[in-house]
Structures are given as structure tokens and as C-alpha cells.
Amino acid sequence: MKACGLIVxxxxxxxxxxxxxxxxxxxxxxxxLVAVMSxxxxxxxxxxxxxxxxxxxxxxxxxxxxVLELPYVYAVQHADLFAKGAVLTLNSLNVxxxxxxxxxxxxxxxxxxxxxxKGKESTFNEELHLHLKAGLSFPEASKKxxxxxxxxxxxxxxxxxxxxxGFSYVKAIYEAGSMMKPETIQRTKSGYHDPEIKDTIASATxxxxxxxxxxxxxxxxxxxxxxxxxxxxxxxxxxxxxxxxWEHYFSFVQHTVLTKRIDELQQIxxxxxxLEFRLKKTAKKAKSFYHWMELLKTKRYTWTRLQxxxxxxxxxxxxxxxxxxxxxxxxxxxxLLGFSSRGREYINRQKKQLETPLISQIQSLQHPFLDIxxxxxxxxxxxxxxxxxxxxxxxxxxxxxxxx
Amino acid sequence: MKACGLIVxxxxxxxxxxxxxxxxxxxxxxxxLVAVMSxxxxxxxxxxxxxxxxxxxxxxxxxxxxVLELPYVYAVQHADLFAKGAVLTLNSLNVxxxxxxxxxxxxxxxxxxxxxxKGKESTFNEELHLHLKAGLSFPEASKKxxxxxxxxxxxxxxxxxxxxxGFSYVKAIYEAGSMMKPETIQRTKSGYHDPEIKDTIASATxxxxxxxxxxxxxxxxxxxxxxxxxxxxxxxxxxxxxxxxWEHYFSFVQHTVLTKRIDELQQIxxxxxxLEFRLKKTAKKAKSFYHWMELLKTKRYTWTRLQxxxxxxxxxxxxxxxxxxxxxxxxxxxxLLGFSSRGREYINRQKKQLETPLISQIQSLQHPFLDIxxxxxxxxxxxxxxxxxxxxxxxxxxxxxxxx
Numbered sequence: 114m115k116a117c118g119l120i121v122x123x124x125x126x127x128x129x130x131x132x133x134x135x136x137x138x139x140x141x142x143x144x145x146l147v148a149v150m151s152x153x154x155x156x157x158x159x160x161x162x163x164x165x166x167x168x169x170x171x172x173x174x175x176x177x178x179x180v181l182e183l184p185y186v187y188a189v190q191h192a193d194l195f196a197k198g199a200v201l202t203l204n205s206l207n208v209x210x211x212x213x214x215x216x217x218x219x220x221x222x223x224x225x226x227x228x229x230x231k232g233k234e235s236t237f238n239e240e241l242h243l244h245l246k247a248g249l250s251f252p253e254a255s256k257k258x259x260x261x262x263x264x265x266x267x268x269x270x271x272x273x274x275x276x277x278x279g280f281s282y283v284k285a286i287y288e289a290g291s292m293m294k295p296e297t298i299q300r301t302k303s304g305y306h307d308p309e310i311k312d313t314i315a316s317a318t319x320x321x322x323x324x325x326x327x328x329x330x331x332x333x334x335x336x337x338x339x340x341x342x343x344x345x346x347x348x349x350x351x352x353x354x355x356x357x358x359w360e361h362y363f364s365f366v367q368h369t370v371l372t373k374r375i376d377e378l379q380q381i382x383x384x385x386x387x388l389e390f391r392l393k394k395t396a397k398k399a400k401s402f403y404h405w406m407e408l409l410k411t412k413r414y415t416w417t418r419l420q421x422x423x424x425x426x427x428x429x430x431x432x433x434x435x436x437x438x439x440x441x442x443x444x445x446x447x448x449l450l451g452f453s454s455r456g457r458e459y460i461n462r463q464k465k466q467l468e469t470p471l472i473s474q475i476q477s478l479q480h481p482f483l484d485i486x487x488x489x490x491x492x493x494x495x496x497x498x499x500x501x502x503x504x505x506x507x508x509x510x511x512x513x514x515x516x517x
Numbered sequence: 518m519k520a521c522g523l524i525v526x527x528x529x530x531x532x533x534x535x536x537x538x539x540x541x542x543x544x545x546x547x548x549x550l551v552a553v554m555s556x557x558x559x560x561x562x563x564x565x566x567x568x569x570x571x572x573x574x575x576x577x578x579x580x581x582x583x584v585l586e587l588p589y590v591y592a593v594q595h596a597d598l599f600a601k602g603a604v605l606t607l608n609s610l611n612v613x614x615x616x617x618x619x620x621x622x623x624x625x626x627x628x629x630x631x632x633x634x635k636g637k638e639s640t641f642n643e644e645l646h647l648h649l650k651a652g653l654s655f656p657e658a659s660k661k662x663x664x665x666x667x668x669x670x671x672x673x674x675x676x677x678x679x680x681x682x683g684f685s686y687v688k689a690i691y692e693a694g695s696m697m698k699p700e701t702i703q704r705t706k707s708g709y710h711d712p713e714i715k716d717t718i719a720s721a722t723x724x725x726x727x728x729x730x731x732x733x734x735x736x737x738x739x740x741x742x743x744x745x746x747x748x749x750x751x752x753x754x755x756x757x758x759x760x761x762x763w764e765h766y767f768s769f770v771q772h773t774v775l776t777k778r779i780d781e782l783q784q785i786x787x788x789x790x791x792l793e794f795r796l797k798k799t800a801k802k803a804k805s806f807y808h809w810m811e812l813l814k815t816k817r818y819t820w821t822r823l824q825x826x827x828x829x830x831x832x833x834x835x836x837x838x839x840x841x842x843x844x845x846x847x848x849x850x851x852x853l854l855g856f857s858s859r860g861r862e863y864i865n866r867q868k869k870q871l872e873t874p875l876i877s878q879i880q881s882l883q884h885p886f887l888d889i890x891x892x893x894x895x896x897x898x899x900x901x902x903x904x905x906x907x908x909x910x911x912x913x914x915x916x917x918x919x920x921x
Binding site: 364371484 | 771772776778781888896903904907910
């Protein structure tokens with residue numbers, strides 16, 4: 114059975130994702146699709162609109178065969194670490210290839226870029242650091258740094274968000290010494306960060322914006338997502354009473370920042386360069402999470418970076434706890450969220466040769482990463498009123514989802 | 518000017534307190550009454566129903582001349598440390614005597630008890646520890662320990678709550694080597710812990726219970742408090758929208774316990790003897806603060822002790838931060854909340870000879886205790902919705918209250 118890996122967030126699962134998985138399957142001639150998906154908190158430092166179980170289920174109903182959880186410690190990170198965690202996860206399930214969507218749509222320029230850059234990492238990193246320090250955003254600074262190492266591979270624009278991610282995936286695959294073959298399909302028109310829905314293929318950002326401004330799912334939203342997703346969204350809203358967003362967690366981070374001492378704040382992942390003082394100074398003024406972000410934001414601290422820091426404050430995740438992720442070459446475990454019957458067959462065939470423990474429940478194994486996973490999940494569900502919470506959160510201690 | 522010290526919580530200020538201050542003034546022939554009052558969190562581990570400023574104001578309007586804040590580090594503590602903090606505070610303002618209410622009503626038995634017990638502390642403490650370990654409550658265990666050292670002073674029952682406190686005050690006065698003279702007046706009938714209002718003199722507990730079960734102040738409540746208190750209560754409720762109670766802080770302590778690691782919980786004041794594990798185990802089950810307390814409570818962990826622990830969890834106060842309070846013989850500062858013009862005159866006369874800095878704003882001085890004070894105050898006001906909060910919390914950075 115040939116397996117194709119997908120690296121996803123599905124926040125929420127939409128028509129563009131359907132296109133991505135179908136095209137990937139076709140292009141790679143795969144029998145099974147194995148997705149590694151962020152959990153309840155996402156790469157850009159946000160709570161997912163609905164929990165990982167409901168997002169996974171919609172994907173399984175639409176052609177994905179296995180959904181694995183990208184550990185929190187890699188998920189809420191910049192592109193390189195996010196990619197590393199995702200690649201190590203897929204690799205430990207012996208997936209044959211990884212197919213990502215990109216603006217470029219051809220994989221060779223990514224591979225060429227990787228080989229061109231090899232050995233030039235220190236120059237690249239120095240340049241990157243210099244431009245970041247000068248106040249450029251990460252995409253801007255990396256563009257400059259690529260120029261400095263004379264990277265001009267067939268017009269591959271490494272300031273475009275999905276090209277950046279794609280390049281990180283290719284790099285992570287080679288650096289892990291993985292046998293997985295990188296592949297890419299071209300993304301359709303809709304920009305990653307488009308604020309508004311313009312078509313039946315729309316960005317997840319635009320879909321979330323539209324969802325959050327209406328009580329019911331509007332026609333625009335319904336046209337941009339498969340029926341399984343509208344069912345998942347409605348089902349989740351009925352059970353929990355809400356779609357998760359940062360404002361639900363504002364009072365928790367405010368309380369945490371007001372009561373932690375400066376030296377405690379400094380230990381939190383992402384609290385750097387004096388941000389601990391800025392946090393303390395602005396905590397009481399902030400009228401909402403959004404307002405607090407506005408008070409904190411400067412050229413130096415990008416929105417995404419600040420949001421990631423706030424997720425780590427919310428889950429009390431320290432720099433010390435994350436030290437291991439930089440040096441790990443294999444994962445301590447892989448967590449299975451759900452599978453189709455074909456996915457189950459694939460897993461069963463692989464099982465004997467797996468070197469990494471495959472678990473579905475947090476309780477199955479003792480590991481510091483799983484402690485963090487549990488804190489993240491517990492915190493995520495705190496947004497839901499208590500009388501509705503335990504019903505929805507119980508999946509966390511149940512078996513993986515099976516979609517036939 | 519002769520000054521009489523009162524040790525109070527005023528939660529809220531009621532007719533019994535009016536009787537206490539008038540009788541104390543008469544009995545000690547004092548010109549000014551100096552009260553040391555708990556701040557926003559109280560000895561029994563609860564948030565005060567209204568903030569310290571509104572409680573202080575009502576007292577100043579009723580005959581108290583100076584209100585000083587008992588530092589948080591002493592206020593949310595068992596009787597001995599509470600007494601120590603209060604006595605050191607009054608002592609640093611050169612107060613002449615301390616007059617407390619007691620079931621006994623005569624001060625000599627308290628003094629005799631102190632002298633009788635002197636030198637027998639180790640036996641007493643061993644016995645106390647033994648009985649506590651055997652599962653007795655603190656009042657029960659101390660009663661047994663008093664019997665073991667053959668304390669039978671004129672029928673002074675040291676299991677009665679105000680006698681316990683009174684004895685702690687006398688002990689603290691002698692141990693501090695203070696020149697202040699202890700005095701007592703007999704409390705009127707109403708029991709300290711009476712759950713219901715029975716008269717115009719009622720316990721603060723019964724008044725709070727009655728307030729919390731009605732939207733408006735009932736006639737029963739109004740009959741048991743002076744007009745200045747009903748004004749203060751109504752005024753506070755109008756401005757803030759609420760009377761503070763533990764349930765307002767439930768989600769904060771729940772989030773904190775769910776996200777702190779075991780070793781971090783162990784550092785919090787009051788988290789002892791495996792309570793960290795019990796806390797973690799029960800945190801998700803708890804449907805409310807009250808329910809959580811029910812889940813945690815055993816013979817070994819009394820209600821008050823658990824509540825105090827929760828206050829320290831809420832304010833992130835560690836054992837390490839409180840180490841100093843056991844050895845300190847003078848306070849690092851005394852904080853003035855308000856005064857009458859007579860009180861101001863007293864303060865002005867004393868000012869030159871004061872050895873302890875007298876401050877009104879937290880910002881006037883740098884001290885670890887003041888950091889805790891700020892955290893406590895910030896947390897206390899988090900119960901109030903943001904748009905009403907800053908208006909009411911601004912007193913915290915203003916001048917002391919002056920009531921003419």
C-alpha cells in the first residue's frame with residue numbers, strides 16, 4: 114500500500130483541502146492518505162475553531178485515511194519546527210511521500226533551493242538574524258537572507274506563505290534523512306490570508322472570519338466547505354455553545370500575566386527580549402485579547418509570534434520543556450486521532466515494523482510532551498461552560514475515531 | 518493623644534463592629550481608634566464582599582480614625598501569624614493598647630494563659646501536631662493541647678473562635694516585646710459563625726449569607742448594619758455589578774491548577790501533604806468552587822485551610838515568598854488606607870518618630886510583599902467586568918481616603 118502524507122491544520126476543513134487531498138492522491142498514485150494535523154492550538158498561535166476530533170472526523174469522511182496529531186510542542190512553532198515535527202510524524206509511520214500545496218506547484222525548485230542553501234546555513238542565518246533585528250518581519254527578513262545567499266531558483270518566491278512552508282517541509286525531509294519523497298501540487302488562486310470568501314475555494318482565514326461574524330453558517334461559508342464540515346461545525350456548536358476564539362481565553366492569560374512574577378514569565382516559551390515587562394505593563398490596560406495584541410505589537414514582535422507566546426502562557430509551556438525538540442531525531446510517540454477502514458488496514462500492516470509507539474490516548478504513555486498535550490487540551494475546553502464541557506471533552510480519553 | 522488599636526476584617530462593617538469600637542474607646546479612654554484591617558482577601562481564605570477601600574470608608578464614617586492595611590502575607594494565615602502581622606502593624610504606629618472582642622470579656626485570663634504557657638511551647642506544639650495529625654480540626658486539636666499543658670485559667674475556653682484570636686493577640690504582643698496593653702470587651706451574644714441573622718447585632722457570616730441570597734439588601738441586613746455600610750454596599754454594587762465571592766474566581770484557580778506542573782503546585786503556600794495530587798485529580802471534575810471544596814475536604818484538610826490555599830493559588834503566592842514573615846520583628850512598611858481628620862492629626866504627630874515607612878500607594882516603595890499585594894489586588898478586581906473595573910480599581914493608585 115502506497116501512502117501519501119499531508120501536513121494540515123484543517124481549521125476548518127474546506128473545499129480547498131478536498132482539492133488538495135484528491136489531487137495529492139492522484140498525483141502520487143497513493144492508496145492511503147495519512148494526514149498529520151495540528152491539535153487544538155495552531156501554528157499561528159490560535160485556538161482551533163472546533164476541537165481536533167471534530168476536524169479529524171470531517172477529513173476522514175472526505176477521503177483522508179489516517180489522522181495523526183502533530184504534537185503541541187511542534188505545532189505552535191515557527192515554520193521550521195512545525196515542519197520538523199510533521200515530517201518526523203509521517204516518517205515514523207513509513208509514509209512514502211509528502212505532498213504539499215504551494216504557490217509554485219513544482220517540487221524541483223524546492224529541492225534545488227535546499228541543495229543550493231546547504232552549507233550556506235550560517236550565512237543565511239546571520240543575514241536572517243540581522244534583518245529580523247533591523248525590524249523586518251520573518252517573511253521579509255528571510256527573503257533578504259535568500260537574496261544574500263544568491264538563491265534564484267526558477268523564480269521560486271520564498272516570501273509566499275505556502276512556499277515558505279513547502280521549503281521547510283523539503284528541508285525537514287532531507288535533514289531527517291527520510292526516504293519520503295517530497296511532492297507538490299499547485300494551490301488554486303485563493304490567497305492563504307485572503308480576509309474574505311470570494312469563491313467556493315476560499316482561505317480558512319476568510320471562512321473563519323465569515324463564521325465569527327454570523328450566528329448561523331452563511332451561504333458563503335456553506336459554499337466553501339463540504340457538507341461534512343458544516344455538519345461538524347453545527348454539531349460542535351450545538352454541543353459546546355461556541356466556536357473557539359482567542360477572546361474566550363483572554364481572562365486566563367490576563368490573570369496569568371498579572372500573577373506570575375517576572376522571572377516566571379521569562380521561563381515561558383516565546384517570552385523574550387523584554388516582552389515580560391511589556392506584558393506586565395499592558396496587562397491591566399487591555400480591554401480584550403485583540404486590544405492587548407494591539408498594545409503589544411511592534412515591528413519587532415509580529416502578530417503571529419505574539420499569539421504563539423500567548424498560547425504558551427495559556428498552557429504554561431516553558432522554554433525548558435521545549436529544549437528537547439531541537440535535537441530529537443525521532444519522536445517519543447505518535448498519536449492517532451482517527452482512521453478509515455483502509456487507514457486501519459495500513460496501520461495494521463505497518464504496526465510490526467514501527468519503531469515509535471503509536472498511541473491514541475494521552476494516558477497510554479508517560480512523557481513530558483504528553484503532559485503538555487494534556488494541559489493544552491484541558492485549557493482548550495475551559496472555553497466551554499462546565500455543564501457542556503465534560504460531554505465534549507471525553508473524546509480525549511476515548512478510542513480513536515473510526516470512519517468506515 | 519491616646520490611641521487604641523483594633524484588629525478587624527469588617528466584611529462587612531456591621532452593628533457589632535460599631536459596638537466594638539465604641540466600647541473599646543470608652544473602656545480604654547482613647548482619643549483615636551486605629552484599625553488594622555485585612556485587605557481584599559481575608560483570614561478565612563475568602564475574597565472580601567466589597568473591596569478594602571469601601572470597607573475602610575464605612576469604618577471611618579463610624580468612628581474609626583485610622584485604617585491600616587494588614588499585609589496579605591499575614592492576613593491570609595492561621596490565627597498566630599494573622600495576630601503577629603496585626604500587632605506589628607499597630608506597634609509600628611506607636612498605638613497604646615489593643616482592644617479585642619472575646620467570649621470571655623476579661624483580659625487577665627488571657628495574660629495568665631500566656632505566662633502559664635511560656636516555656637511549655639514545645640510540649641504544646643508537639644501535642645497540637647499530634648492531634649492535628651490524628652485528624653482533629655485546629656480548634657479541637659488546640660483544645661486538647663491546652664489540656665495537655667494543664668491550662669485551666671479561670672474557665673477561659675480556648676476553643677471559642679474569638680478567644681483563640683484574643684489569645685493570639687496577647688501572645689503576639691508579648692512576643693513582639695511591645696509596650697501595647699492588651700484589653701478586651703465582651704462580645705454580645707451573637708456567635709461568630711451564626712449562619713442566620715437573628716438580631717440587629719449579627720455575625721458577618723450571617724450578613725453575607727443573607728446578602729448573597731437576595732438581589733437587594735433585605736430589611737434583615739439593613740437592620741444589622743449602619744447606614745454607611747448599606748450605602749457602601751449599594752454604591753459598590755452599582756459601580757461593579759457584583760459582590761465578590763469565591764465562585765467569581767473558580768475558573769482562574771481551575772485554569773491555574775490544570776496548567777501548573779506538580780512541582781510548581783508544591784511551591785504554592787498551603788499546598789502540602791500531597792494536596793498537589795488531590796488538586797490535579799479533582800480539578801476537571803469540579804463543577805463550581807463549592808463543589809471543588811467538597812471534593813477536596815477531608816477531616817485532615819479543613820475548609821478554612823483549603824480556602825486559604827486556594828487564595829494563594831489564585832495570587833500565585835509561594836512558600837518561598839512567605840519565608841520572611843516568621844522571623845521578621847518589624848514590618849518593612851505600613852500601608853495607610855484612610856483616616857479621619859483626628860486620625861490625620863495623630864499620624865502627623867507620630868510621623869517623626871516612626872521607624873517603619875508609612876505608605877499609601879503600592880508604588881511608593883519596592884518590596885517583595887508589595888509585589889504580592891499588587892497581585893492580590895489585581896486578581897481581586899478581575900471578578901469585575903472590564904468596562905467597570907478600571908473605575909473601581911483606580912483607588913489602588915490614589916491617595917488614602919480622608920473622612921472629615
